[in-house]
Amino acid sequence: MATGRTHRPATRSRGIPEATVARLPLYLRALTALSERSVPTVSSEELATAAGVNSAKLRKDFSYLGSYGTRGVGYDVEYLVYQISRELGLTQDWPVVIVGIGNLGAALANYGGFASRGFRVAALIDADPAMAGKPVAGLPVRHTDELEAIITDNGVSIGVIATPAGAAQQVCDRLVAAGVTSILNFAPTVLSVPEGVDVRKVDLSIELQILAFHEQRKAGEDAAQTTAATPPRVPRTAGGGRKGPDGDVPAVMPA
Amino acid sequence: MATGRTHRPATRSRGIPEATVARLPLYLRALTALSERSVPTVSSEELATAAGVNSAKLRKDFSYLGSYGTRGVGYDVEYLVYQISRELGLTQDWPVVIVGIGNLGAALANYGGFASRGFRVAALIDADPAMAGKPVAGLPVRHTDELEAIITDNGVSIGVIATPAGAAQQVCDRLVAAGVTSILNFAPTVLSVPEGVDVRKVDLSIELQILAFHEQRKAGEDAAQTTAATPPRVPRTAGGGRKGPDGDVPAVMPA
DNA sequence: TTGTGTGAAAGGATTCACAGCA
DNA sequence: TGCTGTGAATCCTTTCACACAA
Known part of the structure; x- marks a missing residue:
């Protein structure tokens, strides 16, 4: 973590x-x-x-x-x-910005736990021009163009990213360039940041996957699972080079 | 051992x-x-x-x-x-229920990462009768009364709690009683569950507080903080028993 | 030659258990 | 007497470094 x-x-x-x-x-x-x-x-x-x-x-x-x-x-x-x-460090107030005001961003903006514990939402930022000006949790959504100005004007050093995965790195870069040094990332991506910048990640599907692992374990407690005593050494280097069409490796997770 | x-x-x-x-x-x-x-x-x-x-x-x-x-x-x-x-355990599909369809619950329901990775939202459940029947993320919200039936009918073993803190333990108890053995908790409460039930917690404000700690650290890198080399041994056992009115301990975090 | 697989070493985190202070 | 504060023991995690297979 x-x-x-x-x-x-x-x-x-x-x-x-x-x-x-x-x-x-x-x-x-x-x-x-x-x-x-x-x-x-x-x-x-x-x-x-x-x-x-x-x-x-x-x-x-x-x-x-x-x-x-x-x-x-x-x-x-x-x-x-x-x-x-x-x-x-909660005896001072930390202004934060939330970038990406979709479902999650709005939920975060409305989350009371921030304000009550030393954090103040300085601005909500979204890339969609149609969102601009709309009030969410009592604050008007600002457009991404204003990002840098908002950061500097408010002395923001903590940013929350709640954008789609594709936009996260770009938003991150801009936040960092503008002076943000701590980032809470909700997008399912690995962010790369320069030395000195902290990133924490919250990933909803990862948490569920960890639960699924333990859940599966419980289910297979007595009914010895697929992999009980025999490690699944599949002879995948059969004839040619790559792998057969399908039959060796089941097609999980359809894109 | x-x-x-x-x-x-x-x-x-x-x-x-x-x-x-x-x-x-x-x-x-x-x-x-x-x-x-x-x-x-x-x-x-x-x-x-x-x-x-x-x-x-x-x-x-x-x-x-x-x-x-x-x-x-x-x-x-x-x-x-x-x-x-x-x-x-993702080669099988895990039906999950989301309880508490506020901002966060709706965000979770709309989160694509679930469906694509072995999880299927079996039902959205909320205590508010006014919500019942309303479609969220393509699913009609069901009332809490139906909770037990939904769990058993769908064989749900994983539950997501996105209710306010006050309702979380009660919802948790009902989920567990109905057969859920893994819980992802977004409410800011410590849930108590019987042996054999897994709980994972996601807490937004905790993540921010951890960031604030490191952020403070950075800021005070050169300007030696309040607590540099001298442990803040405050003589709080002055005269009587408790503490003076106020002046010793600053009133942080106004409720 | 290249990059996996893994013992062994190092580093953290947790638990134990009890001395010591109010 | 009761509960904190903390060395010491234990357990878990990460890193190192290199034998070995392709």
């Missing part, structure tokens, strides 16, 4: 493991819920359960941030909310 | 690492693209680049599936597509 980042632990002990960083938002959410219920303190056990992890992991994670707990008592909810928010 | 796990017991090499499984869809996508361009073979180097990983990792990953390459040549594209599809 984590986009290849060549870690250079230059500056002292600034080394929170990537796996820990990925869980901080989880803790933050659980803590925010507790905070709203005015719960003053929480133990690692309780918080871990609320966040869906185990308590040893949680304590180890927190140990990278500092010693914010009280032995025999637990953690002060408000204090932890603040510390984690600060660590994640 | 069980001693006979690391050995070479009866069932041969039944153990594809989770990290590898998570990358198989990536390879599959890259291979499908090559297949569409009628490229007959690829090297680990080329395919790795296309998939956004390094070649050593890719070769190691493939080694868990079997020896599907040809030394000195590379991999047969069609053959690999088939093998990976089979491994992921």
Whole structure:
């Protein structure tokens, strides 16, 4: 998941493991819920359960941030909310742009979770001239031509790509050229970016495929599958060079 | 722990690492693209680049599936597509239901990536009676009352939850009770499920928060941040028990 | 010669288990 | 007494480097 980042632990002990960083938002959410219920303190056990992890992991994670707990008592909810928010950089507001206002882009624009957690949608951008000016989630859609100006004028450093796969790399290039250094990519493509730019990917069909793998596993628990003890060594180098018409390799996934 | 796990017991090499499984869809996508361009073979180097990983990792990953390459040549594209599809369980069609047809649910319903990769949207389900019957992505929205019937009638084992956070656990419980054993959760909640049920989570705001963390890091590269070498040990146990009114802990994240 | 397949080494992440502090 | 904070052990993942097949 984590986009290849060549870690250079230059500056002292600034080394929170990537796996820990990925869980901080989880803790933050659980803590925010507790905070709203005015719960003053929480133990690692309780918080871990609320966040869906185990308590040893949680304590180890927190140990990278500092010693914010009280032995025999637990953690002060408000204090932890603040510390984690600060660590994640959420005490400042991040303006983001969303490019590609199709179904998904519109869904993202309407997603409340952004605004409430340190992010502000600075603009919605789409390539379709017919979309321009149309209000989506209270914001008028802007045309792609304005992309560069929007980025610079708003000091945007985080961009969300929700375009079709074909347009993603081009949009990415323009975002980066205009100054964006973090990209959240929903298009099913591998983006290539220069050093120093972070890309995170969310891929809906990949998640489903992973589920399918485990699902298949469950189904074939007793009924020994095709590949039980015999590795499917198919003699594909039969006569000539390439492969027979079809019969050796089933035609899956019709384009 | 069980001693006979690391050995070479009866069932041969039944153990594809989770990290590898998570990358198989990536390879599959890259291979499908090559297949569409009628490229007959690829090297680990080329395919790795296309998939956004390094070649050593890719070769190691493939080694868990079997020896599907040809030394000195590379991999047969069609053959690999088939093998990976089979491994992921995509040679069969998986009926899925999407629950919660708001912005996101509609986006998912319209997402082409599902249908083309072994998944079939069996039904769209929403709790709003006003939605019932409305066509979304060519399918009529069904009411939540029908959930159980839909699951059993279609033999659905994979469910997608795109409801608001508040409804997610309840929907999850009903899905599981009706026979669903894999869930893709888009709601920002931790779902609790019985043993044997897989849950994968996609959380939009979490991804952004992880980006923000790295973004902040970049910004503070030279301008030594608040927390440079001094751990922010705040003397929060001042006089009484709890914390002072406010002034110690800044009020971040206004609900 | 070329590029796969894979032991072995290195690096992370998770879990254990318990000392130590409130 | 109760729960945090953390070395140490374990497990998982990635990378290295090279034997070996085509």
